Structure formats: structure tokens, C-alpha cells
Amino acid sequence: MIRRFIARRSTAVGTLILAILVAAISVTYAATRVSVGEVSEGLTCQCGCGLTVANCNHPTCSFSVPLRTEIEGMLDRGMSRDAIIGFYRNKFGEKILSAPTTEGFNLLAWTMPFAAIVVGGGLIAIAFTRWRHAPGSKPAESSPSDAVAPFDDELRRRLERELKEQL
Amino acid sequence: MPDLGKLALAIALILAVYSIFANIYGTRRNSPDFIVSARHALWAMCAMVTIAVANLWLGLLRSDFSMEYVAAYSSTTLPTAYKFTALWGGQQGSLLFWTWLLSIFTSIAAFQNRRRNPEIAPYALAVLATIAIFFLGMLNFVTRPFDLISPVPLQGTDLNPLLQNYWMAIHPPSLYTGYVSSTVPFAFGAAALITGKLDDSWIRSTRRWAIFSWFFLTLGNMFGARWAYEVLGWGGYWAWDPVENAAFMPWLVMTAYLHSVMIQERKDMLKVWNLALIGLAFALTIFGTFITRSGVISSVHSFTQSGLGPYFLSFLIAVVLCYSALLIWRASDLRSPAEFESYLSREAAFLFNNLVLVGIAFAVFWGTIFPVLSEWVRGVKITVGPPFFNSVNGPLALALIFLMGVGPLIAWRRTTPVRLAQVFAAPAITGVAIGILAAAMGLREWYALTGFSLAAFVLGTIIVEFRRGVVARVQMVKEPPAKALVNLVAKNNRRYGGYIIHIGVLVAFVGVVGSSFFRAEVKKSVAVGSSFTIGSFSLKYLGLDESETPHLEEATARIQVMRDGREITLMTPAKLFYKRQQQPATKVAIRSTPFADLYIVLAGLDENGNRATFEVFLTPLVFWLWAGGVLMAIGTVVVMWPNVRERAAISVAVGRRRADDLLGEPAPGGQ
Numbered sequence: 001m002i003r004r005f006i007a008r009r010s011t012a013v014g015t016l017i018l019a020i021l022v023a024a025i026s027v028t029y030a031a032t033r034v035s036v037g038e039v040s041e042g043l044t045c046q047c048g049c050g051l052t053v054a055n056c057n058h059p060t061c062s063f064s065v066p067l068r069t070e071i072e073g074m075l076d077r078g079m080s081r082d083a084i085i086g087f088y089r090n091k092f093g094e095k096i097l098s099a100p101t102t103e104g105f106n107l108l109a110w111t112m113p114f115a116a117i118v119v120g121g122g123l124i125a126i127a128f129t130r131w132r133h134a135p136g137s138k139p140a141e142s143s144p145s146d147a148v149a150p151f152d153d154e155l156r157r158r159l160e161r162e163l164k165e166q167l
Numbered sequence: 168m169p170d171l172g173k174l175a176l177a178i179a180l181i182l183a184v185y186s187i188f189a190n191i192y193g194t195r196r197n198s199p200d201f202i203v204s205a206r207h208a209l210w211a212m213c214a215m216v217t218i219a220v221a222n223l224w225l226g227l228l229r230s231d232f233s234m235e236y237v238a239a240y241s242s243t244t245l246p247t248a249y250k251f252t253a254l255w256g257g258q259q260g261s262l263l264f265w266t267w268l269l270s271i272f273t274s275i276a277a278f279q280n281r282r283r284n285p286e287i288a289p290y291a292l293a294v295l296a297t298i299a300i301f302f303l304g305m306l307n308f309v310t311r312p313f314d315l316i317s318p319v320p321l322q323g324t325d326l327n328p329l330l331q332n333y334w335m336a337i338h339p340p341s342l343y344t345g346y347v348s349s350t351v352p353f354a355f356g357a358a359a360l361i362t363g364k365l366d367d368s369w370i371r372s373t374r375r376w377a378i379f380s381w382f383f384l385t386l387g388n389m390f391g392a393r394w395a396y397e398v399l400g401w402g403g404y405w406a407w408d409p410v411e412n413a414a415f416m417p418w419l420v421m422t423a424y425l426h427s428v429m430i431q432e433r434k435d436m437l438k439v440w441n442l443a444l445i446g447l448a449f450a451l452t453i454f455g456t457f458i459t460r461s462g463v464i465s466s467v468h469s470f471t472q473s474g475l476g477p478y479f480l481s482f483l484i485a486v487v488l489c490y491s492a493l494l495i496w497r498a499s500d501l502r503s504p505a506e507f508e509s510y511l512s513r514e515a516a517f518l519f520n521n522l523v524l525v526g527i528a529f530a531v532f533w534g535t536i537f538p539v540l541s542e543w544v545r546g547v548k549i550t551v552g553p554p555f556f557n558s559v560n561g562p563l564a565l566a567l568i569f570l571m572g573v574g575p576l577i578a579w580r581r582t583t584p585v586r587l588a589q590v591f592a593a594p595a596i597t598g599v600a601i602g603i604l605a606a607a608m609g610l611r612e613w614y615a616l617t618g619f620s621l622a623a624f625v626l627g628t629i630i631v632e633f634r635r636g637v638v639a640r641v642q643m644v645k646e647p648p649a650k651a652l653v654n655l656v657a658k659n660n661r662r663y664g665g666y667i668i669h670i671g672v673l674v675a676f677v678g679v680v681g682s683s684f685f686r687a688e689v690k691k692s693v694a695v696g697s698s699f700t701i702g703s704f705s706l707k708y709l710g711l712d713e714s715e716t717p718h719l720e721e722a723t724a725r726i727q728v729m730r731d732g733r734e735i736t737l738m739t740p741a742k743l744f745y746k747r748q749q750q751p752a753t754k755v756a757i758r759s760t761p762f763a764d765l766y767i768v769l770a771g772l773d774e775n776g777n778r779a780t781f782e783v784f785l786t787p788l789v790f791w792l793w794a795g796g797v798l799m800a801i802g803t804v805v806v807m808w809p810n811v812r813e814r815a816a817i818s819v820a821v822g823r824r825r826a827d828d829l830l831g832e833p834a835p836g837g838q
Contacts, residue, residue, distance in 0.1 A: 037402070037688050044550040052552050055406045057329070057399040059742070059751045059770070072690065098552035100537065105545055109537045113530035113559050120522045128515070131436075131507035 034081050039071050040064070042085045044098045052098045169234050169313040172222035176313075179215035179270070180303040182208045183296045190289040190296070202289055206277045209292060212299065213270040220267045223260060223312055227253050232323055235316040236260055242323040242747045244718040249326055252336040256326050258460065258475070259312035261339065265456075266302040268347040273299060276351050276376075284372055290358035291351075291369075298350055301482050310475060325747035334394035342387025342414055346452040348380040349417060353449035356442050360493040365438060365500055370428050375807060377445075381425055382803040384418040389796035400753040400768045402688065402784035404792070407556040412535045413455030416528045420448040423524035426517050426574075433579060434514060438501040439494065440521070446490045451528075453483045458535070509581035516574035523567045530559045557683075565617055568676060571669055572625030576632060594627025618680040622673045629666050629673075636663075660805050667802030675795025681788025682764075690770065692780040698729075702785045704765060705729040709737075711776035720744040721754075724769045724779050728758065740769040740781070761794075763787045 040053035045064045049056050053071075056064035067088075074084050088096050100106035186208040193201025223236065227250045232238040240257040241250050255261040273295040280288035306312060329335070352373035359369040391414060396404040405411060424444040430437050457479035494501075507514065534551040542548040576590055602620035610616055633652070636659075640651035656663040691699040698707040709725040723741040727734055738756040745752065758765040764786045771780035 035686075035688050036690065037686070041553055044552060050550075051406055051408065055399070055401045055403060055553075057401065059400070059753050068690070094547060094549055098550050099554035099558075100541075100549055100551060105541065106549070109534065109541075109551060109555065110559070112533050113526065113563075116529050116533075117522065117526040117563070120526060121519075124518055124522060128507055128510070 034075065036068055036072050036075065039075070039081050039084050040068055042081070042098050043067070043088055043096050046092070046096070168222055168225065168231070169315060172219045172313040173311070175215040175218040175222070176303060176306050179212045179219070180300065180307055182212040182215065183299045183303055186212065186296045187293045187300075190293045194289040205289065205292065206281060209270075209277045209296065210274050212296075213274040216263075216267045216270040216303075219306075219312070220254070220263060223263060224251065224254060227251070230323065232321070233315055233317075233319045234312075235314045236312050238316055238320050238323045240323070240326050242325040242718075244716075244747065245323075245326055246331075246718070248336065249331050252330070253326050255339045255343070256330050259306070259310050261343075262302060262310060263306055263312050264340075265343055265347060266299065266306060268343055269295070269299050269302060269350060272348055272351055272376075276354075280372070284355075284368065286364050287355060287358040287362050287369060287372075290361045291354040294354035294357045294361075295350060298354070305475070305478060309478060322747070325745065328743070328745040328748055328750050328752040329398055331745075332394060332398050334390050334397060338387060338390035338394050341383050341390050345380050345382070345384030345387050346417065346455065348376055348383065349421060349445075349448050349452055351376040352380070352445050356445045357490060357493065360442065360490075360497050363497065363500060365497065367428075367431050367435070370431060370441065374428070377421065377425060377428070378803060378807050380448075381418070381421045382800065382807070384414070384421060385796065385799050385803070388414050388418055389793070389799075393793065396789075397755060397757070398752075400755050400782075402686065402766050402768070402782070402786060404682075404789070407531075407534070407553045409458050409535050410455070412531045412556075413451070413458045416531050417448050417451040417455065419524050419528040419531070420444055420451060423521045423528075424448060426524075427521050430514050430517055434506060435503050436506070436514070437518075438503055439498065442494060442501070444521075444525075446487075446494070450483060450487050450490075451532075453479060453486060457483055506580075511577060511582045511584065511587060513574060513577050513579045516570055516577060520567065520570045520574055523563055523570060527560055527563045527567070530563065531556065534559070561614055564676070565614075565621060568618070568621045568625055568673070571672065572621070572628040575666070575669070576628050590631070591628065594624045594631060597627040598624030612684045615680050615684045618676065622677050622680075626670065626673055629670055632666060633663070656805060658810075660808050660810055664802050664805030664808070667805055668799050669802075671795045671798030671800075671802055673795070674798055675792050678788050678790065678792030678795055682786045682792065685787045687785040689783045690780065691783070692771070692778060694778050695776075699781075701765075701783050702763075703730055704735075704785070706767070706781070706783065708779055708781070711772070711779065713776070717746075719746060722769070722772060722776065723754075724781070726756070726767060726781070728765065738765070738767050740767045742769050742772065759790050761788075761790050764789045 037054045041055075043053040045051055045053050045056040045061065045067075047056060047058060047061045047063045049058060049061070051057065053064045053067050058064070071084055074087075079087075085097070094101065100109040102110060186205040189201045189205035189208060193199065193205060223234075225231075226234045226237045227241050228247065230237065230241060230243045230250075236257060236259050240253045240260065245253070249256075253260065255264045273292065276288075276295065277292055280291070284291075352369075355369040355373045359365055388411075391411065392404040395406065395411075396402075399406075424441065427437055427444060428441050431441050457476060460475045460479060509515065534555050537551050538549055572594065573591075577587065598620040601623035602616050605616055605619050610619075633655070636655040637648055637651045640646050640655055641648055644651070644654075646654060656667075687702055689699065689701045693699055693708045695708055695710050698705050700706070705728075707727040707729065709727055712723045712725065714721045714723070721741050721743050723739050726738045726740070728736050728738055736758055738758060740756040741754040743752045743754055744750070753768055753770075756767045764784075766784040766786060768782040768784075769779060770782045773779070
């Protein structure tokens, strides 16, 4: 009875919290055209701040402030994000982009993190295989069966230990 | 007075050198007197550095412009609070502050280990002293905080306006505390390698240090994000700037370490991996300092660029080489009888969690240094900014969230697929239901949909775990549910504190997803009395107020915020002008609710203030990012909280054995 009550209530509370968060998004989010921020996030400010045109923190920056106004005008004229970024790439070169291109040497930037994870995963798999066959390791068959729930055993042991400590 | 500071730093350096000699000589010759003497030398070193810090603070508070540092980073008009924080506002002061923290932590470690770990503690303290020597050497010979200036200026240059902010007052100390405290577990790891005492005693001895370091790295990153949100005025909080990355990488690696040490404590596995991780975490803190101070990579957070890069790079290389050499030297002793049964086991989940965490750290590192590589190889300096980091780390973050839900709920050794299905059915259904609900409400971003679903799934697993514990206590101990919940957490604070941290991560993750994908923005130039809208808000520009202090001029716009025809609040974004630095700055106005933040920047003004330009952002759920940070902090405090009952029980059970030594052991199946 108590168990069912707690189960129902905790699941309901959890679901309610998440539903409210999702609702919050739908309340505040309205689909609009591409924003100046989304475009200028793809361009690097050339004032030396090292940030994107969207994020440059200089209130009177001679590069990012006029550029953001220009971008607004381009969006008003119906230009797409890619077209605007392409325009600035032609004008300033590769240095204006806020992410490496996907060609040549720059491909390394994109592929290396995932390659490292694949290699790491492979090493873990090799280690697991070795450990599985290492002398002294127990075969999987000797592990607890489905009928015995390891979770509850674990919990029970913990509680019993706590009770002993209380006595 | 500056002479006293100089003298104190010189004596501190001598004491650090002496302590290394005394510790090693005392250990080799089995002479307790030398070891005690070394400990006293470290405490005296800490006292000397404290005197130096007090000296610089005094100079700042008294506006003693005969000191070059004081003249460069303060002024007579600077508010007193910022004179105090100017200690870490410049190159020399921040290095002195770092050294001070290091000397304090070294002293505490020396005190804690005066009767514990007699084999490795002297070597660990020698490693800490060696690191202190590097910093003291810099302060004595390379970048001196007590240099004098002549002629003495009547006024100082002042602190950078961006640093004159509450969050900047607490962000650097938090981050530095996180950075520097990671030195203690690193030193004990190195000492374990030096002495060959390679069991998990070094981990148990420094477990609280590692959590302490992680706690402050978390706070440091959160405070830095909040500072960026309030000060930089672009409506965001994280720009994947190199210095932000430098603070994020040690946090990721420390997170991996805190998980993987559980496997060593539980199963005596992964000795090499844990030693490598703590070495990497420490090396990354030095790498971060190198980036901030070298000017190799430009950053919005680099307020202290200088010619220190080569020194830090040399130190970093020396640390990596020496530590790697030690690891290789001890490789054969670090082999342990590994037991592994199934991929469906907690150890497997933790290992994959480590893989993803270190993978993200590598991706961040790679993206940070790639511009330098590109310049070397192609001669073209490119930028690696938010689009790259978001694209690469986004999928990895999803994998991490998934593993966060799976890991804690599956058993050590092995779990059968049937059992797995039983445990995860309800959370998985909740996750899918939330995804469908979100899609039905019109959300179409696949990442956000997956992110919300995964967050729901993981939250479900944590709720299931809490519920199981509460139900068990209610049935076996006959406690009411509320008391059972409190006792459950209190008696297993390490495990359930960990879950609270996980909830904090999830809440922050939801905040990040919401604020990243659904932000709306408007830029409008309006006359006094005119209105414009964003989302469901109507904003009316009421006029401009101007004020002036000896320190700055301020122009504050008054904006009436309306919703559904009624006034909600008055918001006051401002433009500041710092007189000494002749620099403008923005002061944003934020109205924060759990649903969305309304964020207004006064971007421009005409001559008489009749017309003003505003940049306005409506960012959903960003509130939850900060709430998640608070939950993570609460969870960490719960984890670190001394378990008095457990200590007493162990003391009784083991008689004369010290309870301290046992407390580091994990509870069965516990975190």
C-alpha cells in the first residue's frame, strides 16, 4: 500500500516537473526566421577578442557592431544563413569563419575527437576480452540468476548493516 | 612595506627547498626529527606567503602607488571591495594568490598526515613543495608583485571594468581553489608511484580533496558562466572561449577520476588509469594557466597576458615527462588481478562513462589548440568556435547523460537483460512519453527532443532508486516516508549525494538545451515613449536617467515591461563609462523566471537620450542552469558531509584502529 503510494507519487512528481519544463519551451518559443545571432555565431569577430560576431563583448566594437547591422539588413532582404556566411568568407577569407571547414587539413579537426573515442572504445573492448579470459576471473554462468534480484539483496544488506549499527 | 613582501617570498622559497631536502632525507634515514622539521618548514612557508599576500592587500587598500602592481590594477576611486579583489585581477597578484592557496593546502595536507601515511606522505609533501618552488621562483625572479615604480604616480590605472563585478570577485577564487586543490591528490599519486606503495591508500587519503577540488571547479565554472551572462552582454553564458575550455577540461577529467576510483576501491582495478587521470587533471590546470597567461591563444578572459608562456610550458612539459616516466617505471607493479564478467555491469558502464568524459575533454583540448596547429601546418590561423564545439560535444553529451542513468542502477559484476528491462522499463517509458509530448507540442529540434527524453529517462532512474531505498526503510525500519528519505540520504550520503549531483547535472542540462535551442532575440532602435515586442512581452522605452560618481558615469534606460496589457516590471539596462580606464561597459537588465529570462542590453544612445537602441533576448529555461549548479553544490556537500554515525560504529567495531582510515572505503555497491 505504502509502496504503491510512494511509487505513484514519485513517478507523478517526476513526470510533472518535466512536463512543466517542456511546456515552458512551448510557451516561450515561437518559430521565427533565422536570427542575427544565429548567423553571426558562424562568424569570428576580427577585433581581437577571439569571440564570434554574436558574442563580441566590446560595446563599441568597430567590427562586430556594424557587421550585425549589415547582417540584419541581409536577412531583411531574404538572404539565407549560408549565403550570408559565404558572402563574408569571400570578403575576408577563411579566418572569418567560426568553425573549421570540412575540407583538407581542417577535416582533422572534425574527425580526431570521434577517432579518439573509437580507439578508446576499442581499447576498452580489448581490455574486457583479456580480463574475461584472465586466470582467476569467474565465468559469467556463476553470476546471480534472473530469479535472484541483485539490487534488492544489495539494498537489504545495506539496511541490515545500518540497523546493526543503530543497536 | 613592499620590502617585507619581497623578503617573505624569498624566505618562503628557501623554506620550500629545505622541506624537500628534510622530507626525503628524513624518510631515507628514518629520522622523524627531519620529517617533523620539514612539516614545520611547510607551515612557515605558508606563513611567509600569507605575509606577502597581506602586504599586497594592504598596498591595494591604501592605494600605495609606489608599488607597480597597485598602480596598474587599482585607483583611489575604485570601490574598496574591488581593491580587495584586485589581488587576483593582474598577473603577479593572481600568481601570488595561487601560491598562497597552494601553501595553505600543502599545510593542511601536512597537518592531516602528521601521523598518517608515513610511507608516502613525506614524498607527497615533497612533490607539493616542488610545485610551490616553481610558483615561488616565478614570484621571486620573473614576475614580481612587489616591484616599485618611479616616479610614483598620483593616480592608478584602475582595474579592468569587466572585472568590477560581483561574480568576478568570487569566480577566480573558486576556480583557483578547484585548480590548486587538485594538486594534493596529484602529489599523493606521484608519491605512490615514487614509493611503490600502489594500493588504494593514496586514493582513500585524498578522496575528500578530489571531491573538494571538483566542487570548486564546478562552482568556478558556474560563476564564470554567470559572470559572462551578466557582464558580456550577448545574452549567453558560454562561448567555448579558450579560457573557458581550460577551466572545463580539468572538471571533465576530475569527474572521470571520481567515477573510476570507485572501480579501484571496489575491485582493485584500473590503477594505471586512475593515476593517469589525476596526472592529466593536474597537467590540465597548468595548461589552463599557460593559455591564460601566454597570449598564444586570444581570449576574452585573458586579463593577464604576459611573457610567462615559456615558463609555464616548460613546467608543463617537465610535469608530463616526469609523471609519465614514473608511470612507465611502475607499470609492472600496477598490474592487478582484473575480474570482468559482462558488458552489462556497473564497471563497464563506469568505464564507458570515463571514455565519454575523457573524449569530451580531448575534443575540447583539440578544438582549443587546433588554431595553433593550423597556423603551424598551413600558415593559416583559423578560429574554432561554438559551432565546432557544439557539433562535436553535443552527441557526446547525450551519450554521457544516457550512461549517467544506466551506470548507478546496474549491479557490479553483471546484470541480466531481463533484470535490466525490469529496472529501466518505467524510466524508459517516461523518457519516450516526454519526447512524444514535446513533439506533440511542436518541438522539432531532434537534439532538444532527444535531450529532454534522455533527461526524463535518467531522472526516472534516480527517482526509482530513491523510491526503492525509501520503501525498503519504510518496510524494514517502520519509518514514515519523509523520515525514511532523510535517513536514507544521511546514512548513505556518498551514494545519495551522488544522485543529487546527477539531478543537478540533469537540471543544468535541461537549462542548457532550452536556452541554446529556443532563444529569441530582437534589436530595436526606439524613441522615448515608443514600444516594441518580443514573444508575449511588450517593452516601452520611458526615458533615460544619467548619474555620475568620481569613478564612473552611468546612463540608465527605463523600460516598462507589459504582458497581456498589464505592467509586469520596470527594467533598467545601463551603459557605464569608467573614467580612469576610459572604457565603456554594459550593465544588462535581467528578469529571470523558471520559464524564461528576459534580458535587455542598452546597445546605443543618441546624443540627448531621446532615442535608444536595445538588444533583447528571451531565453527559455536558463534559470535551470543555475538551479542545476546549486543542486550540484548541495549534492557535493552531502557527499563530503562527515558521516558521524558511521564513524562511531566503525570506531566501536575496530577498537583501536582509526576510523578515519576506514571511512574512505566504499559502501557495498555504493558510490
